[in-house]
Amino acid sequence: MVWLIAKKEIYDNWQSHKIILTFALCIILLMMSVWLGLIDYSERLLGYNLTRNANTFASVGKPALTYVFFDEAGKLNPNSTTRAASIVNLIGIYRRPVGLSILARGLEDRMNRPVRLFDVLGGYTATIDTSNSQEKNKLFVLFSPPDFLFVVKVVLSLLTILFTFSAIAGEREQGTLQLMLSNSVSRGQMLLGKFLGGYLSIVIPFLVAVLIALFLLARDPLITFGGENWLRILLLLITSLAYIALFFFIGLYISALTQRAATAAVLLLAIWVILTLVVPNVGWLVAKQVVRVPSQQQIDTEKFKTAREIEDDAERSKPSGMFVPGYGKFHPEVQPQIEEARQEIEERYAKLRQKRLRLSQIVTRFSPTGAYVHAATGLAQTSIEDEEFYHSQLVQHKTQLDATIKETFALLQKPEKQPLIYQNLPQEPRALRDRLVKINSYEGGTVRNIIQNELSFTFDLLSLPRTLNAIWLDLSLLVLWLGFSFVFAMLAIMKCRVRQ
């Protein structure tokens, strides 16, 4: 019986314009999103490869970089020029872009930028610098393309409403509800039949479009998905189907409650706006108001002030002859301390940012859309947890580089390998200059070997079990929402009026 009603619904839907619209919209949007995502992904991959190549280049080409110091009168201080040498002038590290981010972009942008690790003046510690990178036209961030997640979150949930708003209210208006229920059909069967019929007519075009999109994705040479990634995609698909089903039940519930189909439509659209647009945005707004994070510029000012305080303290105890324009008096011996303070400030605000994101996550979970977004980004390895994991690895890499710098410096401290600046010593005899060049290139070889052999700078991704551990709450919230909406739809249909 259920199947009979479902079949009737399917025939009804498949003869209407709705199904054509759904097909066209799903196929065009999903293909477009995957296509644009692939273009974007290939660009990011290119940037990643460039930075990796630049790593070896930077360490070979400029093994010893010299800082020149001035005294306070602005004159060159000849004694200071030979002092400081930098070993690793610039290492760009870059996490390989995640292929699944094509489907759900999430926080990928935060994890996908070149990070520079370099040793600070004096050459004792590494610092993480994420400020400037040039791989892409940044101004284009204003046009962010829709991904699979957006299409399901916004477009499919809207389509679901279009399929359901007149399912019961419309039949009541036309009087066919009375006719149907006068047969030996229980109301529960009617609900299930209506659900199955409508759901299949929306899900089949969706799945066809998904298959085409996945085919596009799979045949691209850049994409090399293993079994785990396909499993993730399958889970993402199941989650999406649950999300669509949930909106379906909400639609049936409202349609059973209201007298007229137009009222049901208005009410459903209002609910849709609140669930998909208002609650997620308000979540972020609340989090932004509760956890205040200063802008990067303010943080930089704070870091500069801290550095100055430490330098001034050092100046009081032991005056220095070195003066850097735009910075002030410079003390090589306190540089590690300053760097530590800087990193501490940066870490503190990174934690604050995480806290703000977490809070917004909690608020947005009040809407099934929020739960769906968190689950989907988790499965696509672009969620908040993934970013936290990425960040912890970044800090690890910094520590590792610190150790290497110390080691290499010790190696270079041997007298015959003292790095000198040949460029600024033109009146030295030619032979000496040649010797210096030789030493420098030899040291370059050392540094390159160390970097290639010991510093791999690879990033791990969260494994599937860890992802599931992170998103279980969101998944169970979705199931809970699904159960609730089903029960409510059932109750509403049980006691709904049959006649106008």
Place this chain on the structure above:
Amino acid sequence: MVLHIAKRELYDHLNSLRFAFTVVLFLALMIANAIGHFGEYNIRLTEYRKKVATSLDTMKGHTDSLFSLMLNGPGQLYKKPSALTFCADGGERFLPEYVEARNYGWMRSWQAPGEKPVTIQNIWHLTYPQSNPNLWDITPDYTNISWVAIISLVLPFIAILFTFDAIAGEREQGTLRLTLSNSVPRDLVLVGKFLGAFLSIGIPFVIAVLINLFLLYTAGGVPLGANEWGRLGLILLVALIYLSIFIALGLLVSSRAKRSSVSLTILLLIWVVWVVLTPSTLGSLVSGLQPTKTIEELDSYRWQQRKNLNAQYPLGKGDGPTRAIPATEMTLLWAEYVKKEAQLKEQLHQEHLTDQISQINRARTITRISPASIVQYTIESLAGTGFSHHLSFLEAVHRYAPEFRQFLLDTDGADPKSPHAPYVPEGASESPVRFSEIPKFEDSNRVSTDLNAALMDILLLVLFFVVSFALAYLSFLRVDVL
């Protein structure tokens, strides 16, 4: 007669569920917008002033000699925040907020036997940061609740809610036949319906806007002077024209569709495709089709250009004067080279910037087929934020840089003791510069330029409205009553 129909429509709407929803939604969004921007302007303004003061202080430190000023330039040039950021702040958080006009780079020094040491440094030039460091602090799946989002997304949505059954619904209930059986011309019915819907959406919208402004003015620290009110009035006008487009469109679809459910489906489809998806998708499509230079190409191009320049000067590897070139001539050569080098660097930076900007402009031009984009760009121009303000800021910088250079040359020319070979320490005037005489950069938000930028877009919106209304009119004239 029109008023009669409009009044009837209005009363109908006022009693309806959708009106209540509209009022609540507008109020909630506008109040959220106000609260979200409480105190923001003051913070940004203070920060801006502090930074400008620091930059000027640094400049003041360079006034001990003209050469020092020539070397170091005016410092960082900052973009001034607009008081109306709450209207449109989408791009504001991502765009760079300053241009560097400072000295970066190399220095060379040598000492000929028996003479004092000579140091040559490069001079300041303009460089453009690629992005705002806050760019990375963005949150996914989040639309900033600014006026732009409320107007460009929510307003058409509400218009669809109010119009989808305006004609199709009446036809279904049979009241359309009754109405038209009176001695009412069809065009009046349409105009009446249009006015009814326009008023019942427009009035709650304007009230919500006023509450928003009241909150921001009294508690949010946003100063609203005559200038701001003029801009806000124009923004409101743009919003109402935009609303009219979608009401006319709703009436068009509603009169063509047989049933109101069909009309709702079509309208929502139009909304999703034309309003939500077109702006972002088309924009990124354009960027994918016409990419700017990759960093590799850019680097090798820059490297080649600089090599060409270096080949023109017999300056070797930064050595001092040789027997072939005597010291004074060498200094003059360096002076010329330093100037040319800075010019070249600045030119290379500007070329890249122009590339990027034209890429964005292409995207903006193409996305204008969606009125949602037009509204966004118009409101950004009128509010003095976003990309259009960024462009006018860059223009101001490009006006200022030659002015500053001219001042340096003039001052050097006015000093009789100077050898008039600027850009090397020995060649420029050594007397201190009076700080008050140096031209200073100030970014301004001028209504006339902003309005100019917005004018074409406003006209385009009016055109959209005229076309959609004419189509609705024509289609209603031949609509089936049964």
